Amino acid sequence: SACPTPHIATGDLVRDELASTGPDAVQLKEIVNQGKLVSDEIIINLLSKRLKKGEEKGESGFILDGFPRTVNQAEILDGVTDIDMVVNLKLREDIIVQKCLGRRICGQCGKNFNLACIDVKAENGLPPIYMSPLLPPNNCMSKLLTRDDDTEEVVRNRLRIYNEMSQPVEDFYQKQGKVLEFDLPGGIPESWPKLLDVLNLEDQQEMKLAAA
Numbered sequence: 014s015a016c017p018t019p020h021i022a023t024g025d026l027v028r029d030e031l032a033s034t035g036p037d038a039v040q041l042k043e044i045v046n047q048g049k050l051v052s053d054e055i056i057i058n059l060l061s062k063r064l065k066k067g068e069e070k071g072e073s074g075f076i077l078d079g080f081p082r083t084v085n086q087a088e089i090l091d092g093v094t095d096i097d098m099v100v101n102l103k104l105r106e107d108i109i110v111q112k113c114l115g116r117r118i119c120g121q122c123g124k125n126f127n128l129a130c131i132d133v134k135a136e137n138g139l140p141p142i143y144m145s146p147l148l149p150p151n152n153c154m155s156k157l158l159t160r161d162d163d164t165e166e167v168v169r170n171r172l173r174i175y176n177e178m179s180q181p182v183e184d185f186y187q188k189q190g191k192v193l194e195f196d197l198p199g200g201i202p203e204s205w206p207k208l209l210d211v212l213n214l215e216d217q218q219e220m221k222l223a224a225a
């Protein structure tokens with residue numbers, strides 16, 4: 014009877030809506046075509062439509078990815094649905110920077126790769142971190158390009174802005190006692206199943222231990 018818990022990313026909701034037909038899609042296309050920012054209200058609207066559809070299908074929960082990004086969004090979201098838990102995925106900044114600097118795109122086929130191989134040994138009681146590179150096949154190797162804005166300065170600046178924006182959201186949920194800190198021990202492919210395991214546990218205390 015268990016319906017799999019859907020993973021909902023708001024970027025996907027916007028893309029799906031743009032690909033659909035209907036009065037809301039027309040309005041959204043206009044906004045996007047004019048290069049305007051999609052408002053919090055529109056995103057919450059799409060999200061609440063999606064959650065309602067899920068409820069009708071028998072979904073008992075959901076995982077929101079990358080949302081809310083601002084306190085305003087978090088406040089509106091509280092009026093739409095109940096959030097049980099907020100997972101703060103944590104990764105050392107020097108590793109995020111290395112990963113961003115390792116990004117390459119194939120100039121011919123457009124596929125994305127990552128040349129950075131992260132291999133940090135365990136030290137001072139901290140677990141080791143290993144993230145394998147995502148290497149291109151031989152025929153892409155000689156056509157790899159680096160995006161102009163993947164420089165250390167730009168990446169560090171993006172991270173600083175992200176941290177400044179996300180801190181108030183973290184505080185908002187800390188006050189509600191809903192934040193679970195989750196250190197990423199490896200890349201997303203290794204960490205995601207581990208995270209889902211953790212979320213399926215009933216006991217709060219066990220979750221903290223499992224994440225540690």
Ligand SMILES: [Zn+2]
Pocket residue numbers: 119120121122123124152153156
């Ligand atoms: Zn290629």
